[in-house]
Amino acid sequence: MEGFLALLLLLALGWAPRWLRVRACLQGLPPGFPGQGGMGEVVAELFAPLPVLFRLESLPSGPLGLPAQALVGVAWGRTRLHLPLPYRYRRRGEHPVRLTLRVWSALGIGEHTLSLEAGQAVVYPSLRPLPPFRLAPSFFLEGGPAPFGLPDPLEAHSLRPYRPGDPLRLLARKASLRHGEPWVREAEKRLQGGLFLHLDTQSLHPSYPDHAASLAAWLLLEAERRGERYGLSAGEVLPLGRGRGHLERALTLLARLKPTPGPALPPPAPPGSTYLLVSQVAEEAFLEAALRGSARARQGVLLLLPEGYFLYPGERGRPAFGKTPGLERALRARALLAARGLALRVVRGYEIPALHIPPQPP
Numbered sequence: 001m002e003g004f005l006a007l008l009l010l011l012a013l014g015w016a017p018r019w020l021r022v023r024a025c026l027q028g029l030p031p032g033f034p035g036q037g038g039m040g041e042v043v044a045e046l047f048a049p050l051p052v053l054f055r056l057e058s059l060p061s062g063p064l065g066l067p068a069q070a071l072v073g074v075a076w077g078r079t080r081l082h083l084p085l086p087y088r089y090r091r092r093g094e095h096p097v098r099l100t101l102r103v104w105s106a107l108g109i110g111e112h113t114l115s116l117e118a119g120q121a122v123v124y125p126s127l128r129p130l131p132p133f134r135l136a137p138s139f140f141l142e143g144g145p146a147p148f149g150l151p152d153p154l155e156a157h158s159l160r161p162y163r164p165g166d167p168l169r170l171l172a173r174k175a176s177l178r179h180g181e182p183w184v185r186e187a188e189k190r191l192q193g194g195l196f197l198h199l200d201t202q203s204l205h206p207s208y209p210d211h212a213a214s215l216a217a218w219l220l221l222e223a224e225r226r227g228e229r230y231g232l233s234a235g236e237v238l239p240l241g242r243g244r245g246h247l248e249r250a251l252t253l254l255a256r257l258k259p260t261p262g263p264a265l266p267p268p269a270p271p272g273s274t275y276l277l278v279s280q281v282a283e284e285a286f287l288e289a290a291l292r293g294s295a296r297a298r299q300g301v302l303l304l305l306p307e308g309y310f311l312y313p314g315e316r317g318r319p320a321f322g323k324t325p326g327l328e329r330a331l332r333a334r335a336l337l338a339a340r341g342l343a344l345r346v347v348r349g350y351e352i353p354a355l356h357i358p359p360q361p362p
Helices: 002-019 173-179 208-225 244-255 284-296 325-332 334-339
Strands: 021-027 037-058 069-088 093-105 112-123 140-142 156-161 183-187 189-191 195-199 230-233 237-241 274-279 299-304 342-346
Touching: 002 037, 002 093, 021 093, 037 112, 112 244, 173 183, 195 208, 208 230, 208 244, 208 274, 230 244, 237 244, 274 284, 284 299, 284 325, 284 334, 284 342, 299 325, 325 334, 325 342, 334 342
Parallel strands: 021 112, 195 230, 195 274, 274 299, 299 342
Antiparallel strands: 021 037, 037 069, 037 093, 093 112, 140 189, 156 183, 230 237
16 A cells, blocks of 8 residues: 555646646846847746746847847745746847746656747837937817817817907907906817828838838927827827827837738827828839828828838948839839829938928918
8 A cells, every 4th residue: 555655746746847837928138229228037836736946038130139148946836936027129029938847757758848938028119319200280179179170260178358369359248248348258279280190001122011011100200399199100100299298109009010921001190180191112002002092191101112111310321222112112102102292202212211292381
């Protein structure tokens, strides 16, 4: 009987690694730009009904700048582990943090290996200065939002005493009679317009998604700095807005931007916005959708990157000869695009983007 029990104990110890349960969570790797570094960690919980030997190792990651880190020890019952992860972001994208857990029984037999994914870290596009891009002159409307059409210019936001120069149309008759002096309605002023940016994900060159995302990140950061509203279409559509949370959502979309074999058709432009489209191929279906989408825009720009990349300030490149099919297609449609309010801007691979547009009359 004692021999049988000893055999059962030996078998249980041998199978103990396979009874292990593990849960891993990534902490301290916030979204950031390439070059940003710091110290994160993986918090792992092991559940072992019998004592086991373990080796928890993080796999190296080039895009995240993660070196291989390892922890070795004995686990029995509930064991909580903290594996430090020094990182320095290098490449745009959403990159997983993977682990390998090797487990042995207390007798050194019955090895079992588990592959884990603790989470993902988001790396924004590389941020490098580019020439500024000014939107079309924005305009103000008075009043609050209306269900249909433009806001009511006489809708009061508050009441105040009359001051010389106030329009008589804002005179509040009942409030003036009640106070015995002229009072006027204070109308809320709301900024209309903004930048709506669409990235065509059809790519013929591996650099195009990174260059397009970097250009978009710079434009959106500049719009946020100037206090302008902005929206983004890059796989998903982010409506016009501003603020830190809105900017983080836009940068996350750019981090996840991936190339597609077919064109990503642009959605309609928000009313009164500056409509900026970026493409490398400019397929016929893309141009047709751009013409339809620009109907409500205040101004439109189609930025074409025929080679899929451009120069940053300070870089030098060699001239690109000949015309790609996408460039020829866009040049043939230049007049039609201009008639619909879309200005064509071509940036070859040896040029720096220059998107200056002369102001249009309101």
